[in-house]
Amino acid sequence: EPEVTQTPSHQVTQMGQEVILRCVPISNHLYFYWYRQILGQKVEFLVSFYNNEISEKSEIFDDQFSVERPDGSNFTLKIRSTKLEDSAMYFCASSGWVDNSPLHFGNGTRLTVT
């Protein structure tokens, strides 16, 4: 069964550094998402992406965050200047048609900001 793959599985970075989290969604999917889960807390929506543009974003997704689909297969989340509170598990997801298809999630990237 096709999967969403995320790399790296674990990223450690220093406060203030830029990080790029990478995702390869399922190949025929059209909608792409980033969610995050701070340890022990709920899964929070960050951003959705369709037709090469952001379709919706949450309050968390401020100017420090950006997303890109540079080559038609990868879907990246960039955090420009990381803060301690950005430490979390970041999940990429993709889905086919919005109405009926569930989101398929990757295994996540654990980001640790020191």
Place this chain on the structure above:
Amino acid sequence: AQSVAQPEDQVNVAEGNPLTVKCTYSVSGNPYLFWYVQYPNRGLQFLLKYITGDNLVKGSYGFEAEFNKSQTSFHLKKPSALVSDSALYFCAVRDFNDYKLSFGAGTTVTVRA
């Protein structure tokens, strides 16, 4: 606005007993409802969904869920729990004309042998 409530942080059952994980939701339009399961250090795995039609939906691993519009609930059930069902379960809702999925806080299920 859409939201999900999972009133129980933890559910503990003995193997072979029925398992219920509760979920209530709030949306402005028609809801699309989902259950996901998360095992340690893994992503969220889709279990089942309700879009329209029969209120009782069946999903993976013997799980089912019942949509109750009047009570705005979508409880997850399994008639006979297994130790391997021990995991974190998330209920999620999406309004039919929205892109994003909103998750509940999660319920940790522990099935003891």
